[in-house]
Amino acid sequence: MKKKTFIIANWKMNLSLSDSSNFLKKICKFKMPLGNLFEIVICPQFLLIPNLSKLLGSIVKLGAQDCHYATSGAFTGDSSIKLLKYFKCKYVIAGHSERRILHKESNIEIKKKVTLISSEGLTPILCVGELLNERKKKLHKQKIISQLQESIPTNLKNIIIAYEPIWSIGTGTIPSVYEITEVTEIIFNFLRKYRNHTKFHIIYGGSVDSKNFKLILEIKNMSGALIGGASLHIKEFKKII
Ligand code: PGA
Numbered sequence: 519m520k521k522k523t524f525i526i527a528n529w530k531m532n533l534s535l536s537d538s539s540n541f542l543k544k545i546c547k548f549k550m551p552l553g554n555l556f557e558i559v560i561c562p563q564f565l566l567i568p569n570l571s572k573l574l575g576s577i578v579k580l581g582a583q584d585c586h587y588a589t590s591g592a593f594t595g596d597s598s599i600k601l602l603k604y605f606k607c608k609y610v611i612a613g614h615s616e617r618r619i620l621h622k623e624s625n626i627e628i629k630k631k632v633t634l635i636s637s638e639g640l641t642p643i644l645c646v647g648e649l650l651n652e653r654k655k656k657l658h659k660q661k662i663i664s665q666l667q668e669s670i671p672t673n674l675k676n677i678i679i680a681y682e683p684i685w686s687i688g689t690g691t692i693p694s695v696y697e698i699t700e701v702t703e704i705i706f707n708f709l710r711k712y713r714n715h716t717k718f719h720i721i722y723g724g725s726v727d728s729k730n731f732k733l734i735l736e737i738k739n740m741s742g743a744l745i746g747g748a749s750l751h752i753k754e755f756k757k758i759i
Pocket of ligand 1: 528682686687688689723724725726744745747748
């Protein structure tokens, strides 16, 4: 059986109400040659979600870029998983490097989010990845293993792990096939060995575009990509698909 391929758009804090609606309407009309072997997921900023959830066809799924680890409470400025579920989100990103760095999110907090997302029946997309100086000092392996160890609960049902080297996000620089393969293997072996009840997929994120996507997909155990910049332009996104 052929493996499933995920094309996940991380729109970050971009696109207006009308631009995002037009974008989604266009993707919903795409002809998908391989049908259900592909999962196309759009992760817009929170305030776009209610409107986009009304426009979903069968081709595209909705995801969120974050959620709080509690279902409700005194958490000013946060958003709850219950509402994300109500608005038909099936996926939630947890631990994106922009949240880890700009919002000081720790592995402990991310693990609580991953646990909640999964217990509510949604799929967590956990981001892991190293800084440039960690790679230069050959500390990337250690960094990624500790992120996996500390953010993935045991007995989790399913998860998508996105390997996103921080130095590659939004820079146009992508690691070599060898470097991505090495990390994919680390993630694969970790999950097989220490989280063997968890169904998982591994994807790559960081400057993915229509030119490099095919090469990335050919990597062993690679199931797709988390795409930022290139997912904001309909022509480019269509080319990737
Ligand atoms: P990029 O972003 O594709 O613009 O590098 C990826 C991400 O941050 O998920």
